[in-house]
Amino acid sequence: MAQKPKVVIIGGGFGGLQAAKALGGKNVEVALIDKKNHHTFQPLLYQVATAVLSPGEIASPIRRILHRYENVQVVLGEVVGIDAENKKVKLSDDSEMPFDYLIVAAGARHSYFGHDDWEDDAPGLKTVEDALEIRRRVLLAFELAEREAYLTGVKKHLSFVVIGGGATGVEVAGAIAGIARTALAGDFNLIDTKRALVMLFEGGDRILNTFDPKLSEHAKKDLEDLGVEVYLNSFVTSVEAGRIKVGEKWIDCDVAVWATGVAASPLGKQFGVETDRAGRVLVNKDLSVGEHKNVFVIGDMASLKQENGQPIPGVAPAAMQMADATAANILRDLKGEPRKDFKYFDKGSMATIGRNKAIVEAGRFKLTGFIAWLAWLFVHVISLIGFKNRLYVLSEWFWAYLTRERSARLITGDAEELQDALRFIEGKHAANVEIKANKTAVTTK
Amino acid sequence: MAQKPKVVIIGGGFGGLQAAKALGGKNVEVALIDKKNHHTFQPLLYQVATAVLSPGEIASPIRRILHRYENVQVVLGEVVGIDAENKKVKLSDDSEMPFDYLIVAAGARHSYFGHDDWEDDAPGLKTVEDALEIRRRVLLAFELAEREAYLTGVKKHLSFVVIGGGATGVEVAGAIAGIARTALAGDFNLIDTKRALVMLFEGGDRILNTFDPKLSEHAKKDLEDLGVEVYLNSFVTSVEAGRIKVGEKWIDCDVAVWATGVAASPLGKQFGVETDRAGRVLVNKDLSVGEHKNVFVIGDMASLKQENGQPIPGVAPAAMQMADATAANILRDLKGEPRKDFKYFDKGSMATIGRNKAIVEAGRFKLTGFIAWLAWLFVHVISLIGFKNRLYVLSEWFWAYLTRERSARLITGDAEELQDALRFIEGKHAANVEIKANKTAVTTK
Numbered sequence: 001m002a003q004k005p006k007v008v009i010i011g012g013g014f015g016g017l018q019a020a021k022a023l024g025g026k027n028v029e030v031a032l033i034d035k036k037n038h039h040t041f042q043p044l045l046y047q048v049a050t051a052v053l054s055p056g057e058i059a060s061p062i063r064r065i066l067h068r069y070e071n072v073q074v075v076l077g078e079v080v081g082i083d084a085e086n087k088k089v090k091l092s093d094d095s096e097m098p099f100d101y102l103i104v105a106a107g108a109r110h111s112y113f114g115h116d117d118w119e120d121d122a123p124g125l126k127t128v129e130d131a132l133e134i135r136r137r138v139l140l141a142f143e144l145a146e147r148e149a150y151l152t153g154v155k156k157h158l159s160f161v162v163i164g165g166g167a168t169g170v171e172v173a174g175a176i177a178g179i180a181r182t183a184l185a186g187d188f189n190l191i192d193t194k195r196a197l198v199m200l201f202e203g204g205d206r207i208l209n210t211f212d213p214k215l216s217e218h219a220k221k222d223l224e225d226l227g228v229e230v231y232l233n234s235f236v237t238s239v240e241a242g243r244i245k246v247g248e249k250w251i252d253c254d255v256a257v258w259a260t261g262v263a264a265s266p267l268g269k270q271f272g273v274e275t276d277r278a279g280r281v282l283v284n285k286d287l288s289v290g291e292h293k294n295v296f297v298i299g300d301m302a303s304l305k306q307e308n309g310q311p312i313p314g315v316a317p318a319a320m321q322m323a324d325a326t327a328a329n330i331l332r333d334l335k336g337e338p339r340k341d342f343k344y345f346d347k348g349s350m351a352t353i354g355r356n357k358a359i360v361e362a363g364r365f366k367l368t369g370f371i372a373w374l375a376w377l378f379v380h381v382i383s384l385i386g387f388k389n390r391l392y393v394l395s396e397w398f399w400a401y402l403t404r405e406r407s408a409r410l411i412t413g414d415a416e417e418l419q420d421a422l423r424f425i426e427g428k429h430a431a432n433v434e435i436k437a438n439k440t441a442v443t444t445k
Numbered sequence: 446m447a448q449k450p451k452v453v454i455i456g457g458g459f460g461g462l463q464a465a466k467a468l469g470g471k472n473v474e475v476a477l478i479d480k481k482n483h484h485t486f487q488p489l490l491y492q493v494a495t496a497v498l499s500p501g502e503i504a505s506p507i508r509r510i511l512h513r514y515e516n517v518q519v520v521l522g523e524v525v526g527i528d529a530e531n532k533k534v535k536l537s538d539d540s541e542m543p544f545d546y547l548i549v550a551a552g553a554r555h556s557y558f559g560h561d562d563w564e565d566d567a568p569g570l571k572t573v574e575d576a577l578e579i580r581r582r583v584l585l586a587f588e589l590a591e592r593e594a595y596l597t598g599v600k601k602h603l604s605f606v607v608i609g610g611g612a613t614g615v616e617v618a619g620a621i622a623g624i625a626r627t628a629l630a631g632d633f634n635l636i637d638t639k640r641a642l643v644m645l646f647e648g649g650d651r652i653l654n655t656f657d658p659k660l661s662e663h664a665k666k667d668l669e670d671l672g673v674e675v676y677l678n679s680f681v682t683s684v685e686a687g688r689i690k691v692g693e694k695w696i697d698c699d700v701a702v703w704a705t706g707v708a709a710s711p712l713g714k715q716f717g718v719e720t721d722r723a724g725r726v727l728v729n730k731d732l733s734v735g736e737h738k739n740v741f742v743i744g745d746m747a748s749l750k751q752e753n754g755q756p757i758p759g760v761a762p763a764a765m766q767m768a769d770a771t772a773a774n775i776l777r778d779l780k781g782e783p784r785k786d787f788k789y790f791d792k793g794s795m796a797t798i799g800r801n802k803a804i805v806e807a808g809r810f811k812l813t814g815f816i817a818w819l820a821w822l823f824v825h826v827i828s829l830i831g832f833k834n835r836l837y838v839l840s841e842w843f844w845a846y847l848t849r850e851r852s853a854r855l856i857t858g859d860a861e862e863l864q865d866a867l868r869f870i871e872g873k874h875a876a877n878v879e880i881k882a883n884k885t886a887v888t889t890k
Contacts, residue, residue, distance in 0.1 A: 031595070037856045038586055056499040060511045063588075063632040073634055075595055076588040129857065143482055143508075143521040150476070150520055151540045187508040189518055392837075409506045410573065411482045424621045 004029045004071075007330060008089055008099035010079050010267065012039050012062040015105035015299030015319035023326030024069030027334070031097060033089070035078040037061055040128055041384055042315065044393070046168060048131035049257075050175035051139065051183070051409045055128045057392050060385045079106070082270040084292045100332050101294045105323070108300035108314065111261030111278065118239035121163075122256035125168055134257055138176060139411050141254040142193060143186060149190035158196040161244055161253040163236050164260025165202030165209075167351040170219060172257050173200040174354040177226040182355075183409075198227065199253070201234040201246055203260070208351055208359070211312065213251055215359045218368045224373040262314060264301045271295070276303045285341040287326050296329075298322035304342065312344045318381075321345065351377045449474045449516075452775060453534055453544035455524050455712065457484050457507040460550035460744030460764035467772030469514030472779070476542060478534070482506055485573055486829055488761065489838070491613060493576035494702075495620035496584065496854045500573045502838050505830045525553070527715040529737040546775050548741045549712055550768070553759060567606075567701035570613055579702055581856050583621060586699040587629060587638060588856070594635035596764065597700030601810040603641040606689055606698040608681050609705025610647030610654075615664060617702050618645040619799035627800075628854075629641035643672065644698070646691055647678040648705070652797055653804070655758065660804040663813045669799040698758035703750070707748045707759060716740070721748045730786040732771050741774075743767035763827075766790065770840045774809065795821045821850040838884040 005028050009016045012034035020032045038059040047053040063074045075097075081090040082102065089097045110124035123133050137138025138160070145156045155302060158180075162173040177180070180196040201225065205215040207223075220230050231246070238245035243252045264279035273290040274282045280303035283289055287296045287304070299319030312318050322342060329339040335361050350372065358372035367375060377397070384390045452475050454461045455802045457479035465477045476814060487502040493500055508519045520542075526535035527547065533544045568578050583605070590601045603625075607618040625641040645652070645668065651661040652668075652675060653785035665675050676691070683690035688697045709724035718735040725748035728734055730751070732741045744764030749757050757763050767787060774784040795805025795817065803817040822842070829835050 036583060054499045054501040055855055061632070061856050064854065067632045070634070073595055074583075075592050077592060097596070131764075139482065140521075147522060148519050150518055151542070187506070187512040189515070245574070409482070409509065410500055410504050 005100040006031070006098060007103065009103045009105060010089065010095055011105035011107055012036065013105060013107045013299065013319065014316040015323045016103065017062065017065060018320040018323035019103050019105065019327050020072050022064055022324050024066065024072050026331060027244065028071065031073045031074040031075055032062065032066065032072060033077050033079060034062060035064065037076055037387065039065060043380060045131045045170040046175055048128065049125055050179050051135055053393060053396055055132065057389055057396065059128055060437045061313030068228040074099060079267060082267060084271055084295050090110050092183060101297070104295065104297045104301060105319065106265035106267050106301055108262050108264045110258055111263035113259065113261055118258065121162060121241050121259040122239045122244070123171065124258045136411050137255045139409060142188065144206060144244065145191045145268065146188050155191055159197065159253045160196065160198045162200045162253065162442050163244070163255040163256065163258050165200055166259060167208065169259035170207055170223065171352055172259060172349045173228045173353065174223055174226055177228050178354050181227065185293055185421055190272050197229065199229045199231065200237055203235045205232055208348065211359060211361050215361055215366060215368065219351065219353050219359050222357045224355045236416060262300070268297065268301050286329055286339045287322055287342050296326045298326055306344050315349065317347050318344055352376050450545040450779060451543060451784055452546040452548065453478065453542055454548045454550060455534065456550035456552055457481065458550060458552045458744065458764065459761040460768045461548065462507065462510060463765040463768035464548050464550065464772050465511055465517050467769050469511065469517050471776060473516065475517040477507065477511065477517060478520045478522050478524060479507060481506065482521055484510060484830065488825060490570050490576045491616040491620055493573065494570055494579040496580055498838060498841055500524065500577065502834055502841065504573055505834065510830055522810060523559070524712060527712060529716055529740050548765065548771055549746060550744045551710035551712050551746055553707050553709045555703055556708035557703065558706055563703065566686050566728050567608060567684045567703040569703045570617065575737065582700045584854060586858050590636045591633050600636055604698045605641065605643045606696065606701040607645045608689070608701065608703050610645055610652030611704060612653065613651055614645060614704035615668060616797055618643050618673045619668055619702060619797065622673050623799050626672065629758050639869065644674045644838065646676050646681055648680045655794065656804060656806050657811060659757055660806055660811060660813065663797065664804050667802045671799045675843055713742065713857065716802050730783045731774055732767055732787050741771045743771055748869065751789050760794065762792050763789055764815065797821050800819045
């Protein structure tokens with residue numbers, strides 16, 4: 001056993017997990033390290049944030065997923081450094097893990113373009129905890145507006161702001177508009193949840209800009225039909241509690257969600273190799289890093305161009321393909337065969353808009369509307385890990401579709417945190433009153 | 446509308462919710478206030494703590510449960526004071542709610558017998574947040590032991606301590622033993638989860654002491670068959686990080702759970718009326734408080750004797766019966782009819798032990814083993830709120846029963862908190878090593 005080459009994998013996302021599976025049962029000793037005990041199916045996180053699904057339905061213990069592979073060890077821990085020279089990974093408790101091969105798949109978070117202090121007021125959506133925080137803020141906003149209406153008679157119309165018009169931003173905006181118009185509508189006696197304003201701000205000239213322009217236009221119309229106000233060419237220049245600045249104008253909001261920018265894991269800076277503006281490592285054609293032939297960087301942390309000159313997108317299928325290619329190259333090394341360069345195969349992409357619409361693009365093949373949504377549903381359900389999760393998510397969706405109810409409408413957090421949140425949002429409400437006096441219309445240019 | 450008498454209900458537990466339902470559609474204006482947005486089905490909380498169920502399956506938004514009653518308003522807020530003289534309830538943000546009738550149903554928490562500082566090291570189990578915290582500690586303990594085995598080669602056997610031999614303590618101890626022996630066993634390569642030690646400490650001379658002594662004995666044997674060590678006449682005299690003191694002996698543990706003592710909500714002290722040692726209000730026979738004929742205290746906050754001289758137990762059916770009786774008396778007042786005294790009808794009680802055993806006692810009727818467990822299952826599933834939750838919980842149980850898997854095995858908490866927890870438990874492990882040097886056997890007498 002001790003003679004087998006040690007492969008250490010950092011990260012239990014799509015890339016890391018796939019690498020572990022591809023090396024499972026092979027003649028290597030694998031250790032996968034992650035600071036969480038669970039893999040998160042990120043494409044459905046927005047449904048946790050908007051109270052359709054529970055965390056347990058889109059996340060699975062990494063240990064459970066990999067338990068069939070006897071040569072794969074799962075380690076809970078946080079990597080704080082990589083010594084590529086001496087082939088060691090350093091953990092936060094100062095312990096070290098030696099490796100023969102290292103696969104770094106630590107992913108990315110949202111980038112606040114140097115303004116990390118904006119995160120408190122406009123959280124992103126990358127982890128289960130992020131999703132629960134956004135869910136809490138959205139549901140609390142409705143609760144507090146209802147409470148204010150009861151205590152003071154003043155009926156406030158809520159406003160929600162989503163920053164960034166990529167797939168996540170579009171999905172979150174559509175889902176918030178949906179929850180306000182259907183699931184919550186019957187449960188609030190005093191406020192009219194349907195009058196909640198949902199605004200989406202995109203810095204570029206169209207949303208979903210990795211898709212065909214016609215599909216972008218289609219998605220924008222679908223969003224507007226749901227009641228979402230879409231503002232293009234609208235850069236957010238500042239974020240504060242209770243308001244955001246778009247260009248030179250302040251816009252007040254009860255909840256803001258950040259869904260733009262990419263910042264790769266800082267572990268990418270450990271190799272002395274060039275990184276791009278998002279902190280992604282410029283990898284070699286076989287995904288290895290600079291002179292370190294036995295260190296690979298894959299997934300959202302890697303920057304590599306396709307043969308057509310386009311960058312490989314930061315999506316789950318790309319990460320999984322990189323994982324397979326890396327595992328294959330390690331096994332080739334061990335057999336004394338030459339490595340192969342990584343080639344990305346684009347299977348297409350998709351995004352949902354609201355309850356029953358989507359857009360799908362694969363090569364020249366394009367779909368919109370309900371049929372696209374069925375395709376989206378099919379792909380996402382079969383990609384979910386675990387038979388039971390698939391069954392449950394399908395039945396949750398079916399239930400929500402039939403009844404327009406949301407199952408996962410709990411506001412959680414410990415009692416003190418909740419009281420802090422109450423005070424925090426109450427403070428925002430007070431701030432809003434002042435801002436409203438100066439409120440100006442948003443111009444969209 | 447404004448002429449209808451205002452009934453304010455504090456608390457969305459079993460009592461408060463039942464009171465709101467009983468007054469729903471009647472000629473009164475009802476406001477139910479709770480600091481959470483959800484009702485928690487407490488009898489199944491231990492299953493969230495031990496990773497069988499997700500929070501969303503045993504908790505429902507209060508607003509959703511009551512949405513059919515147009516005369517019932519749900520308000521999210523924290524009550525900090527009651528002015529019974531001037532008929533006003535005061536909230537944490539200094540706003541006030543006037544009432545004509547008040548029903549106080551704010552429940553109870555565990556009592557640490559004056560040592561509230563023990564709570565950090567031995568949390569209780571009353572809320573969804575408590576359950577998630579215990580789940581996190583239990584799962585983290587296994588993760589960290591596996592990690593230690595991987596990094597250092599030292600295989601640690603975990604020990605879990607449950608303090609209190611009532612229904613909650615017995616259920617938690619049985620479920621932890623179960624998870625260690627079945628659900629987790631196949632997923633850990635290095636440590637033997639089956640060798641985890643689960644110890645239950647009870648201060649009295651038998652567990653489940655509200656049941657017939659024969660049933661207590663039976664339950665103790667069932668627990669021991671599951672591998673739980675049951676210590677009777679064992680008072681816990683101190684709690685620290687990583688260890689508890691029983692009598693004069695220190696016993697080290699990786700996770701401790703507190704499941705004893707009752708401390709009624711401090712709101713009971715607001716009336717200048719006598720309270721018992723647990724802080725329960727000694728209520729009048731119609732559940733009103735002292736001279737305040739329009740203020741009622743019900744559920745776990747109320748102290749009242751049955752006709753046979755026995756106190757009414759702090760269980761859900763008692764709270765719900767009190768709620769119905771109080772609602773009926775308010776409606777009698779409004780019709781000018783005389784009030785009726787509250788009479789408790791004991792429907793019996795039950796407790797589960799592990800995966801498929803239970804005890805049931807109703808009058809002279811007694812059940813044990815699998816049949817009792819089926820009865821337990823039936824009663825708990827039909828009592829759950831919401832058709833969908835019933836369906837889901839049943840299917841979760843069926844799934845867990847068939848596969849011995851646990852669905853809800855996520856360790857959540859924000860990244861920093863998790864790292865704190867890691868460091869915290871690592872600290873404990875270090876402490877344990879020292880303690881082990883002095884470890885002595887536990888004597889139980």
